[in-house]
Amino acid sequence: MPKRLGPDARNEALTTLTGWKLVEGREAIAKRFVFRDFSEAFGWMTRVALLAESMNHHPEWSNVYRTVEVTLSTHDAGGLTELDVKLARAMDAIVG
Numbered sequence: 001m002p003k004r005l006g007p008d009a010r011n012e013a014l015t016t017l018t019g020w021k022l023v024e025g026r027e028a029i030a031k032r033f034v035f036r037d038f039s040e041a042f043g044w045m046t047r048v049a050l051l052a053e054s055m056n057h058h059p060e061w062s063n064v065y066r067t068v069e070v071t072l073s074t075h076d077a078g079g080l081t082e083l084d085v086k087l088a089r090a091m092d093a094i095v096g
């Protein structure tokens with residue numbers, strides 16, 4: 001199981017991630033992705049879903065039309081780990 005990031009590592013990771021915010025009252029990060037239309041949004045979710053499954057690290061997310069709200073946290077560790085940072089970076093990269 002990955003180790004929870006300490007406060008310094010967490011802040012350092014956040015400064016390198018674009019648009020990701022710490023969730024209030026919980027050790028998690030979140031971002032809202034807005035696409036051109038539903039097809040772009042769901043296509044992205046499909047690509048991310050396959051990657052998440054291969055990482056065995058899964059997002060909490062919801063989709064309304066062309067918007068996808070994502071929250072990342074490592075449930076097994078009870079907080080943020082390197083896996084959340086890695087998945088966040090991959091999600092940004094898959095957008096293009």
Ligand SMILES: C[C@H](O)[C@H](O)[C@H]1CNC2=NC(N)=NC(=O)C2=N1
Pocket residue numbers: 056057058059072073074075076077
């Ligand atoms: C049993 C299984 O490996 C675990 O439950 C995995 C699956 N996906 C997961 N996803 C996330 N985000 N956090 C986890 O701790 C986690 N654990």
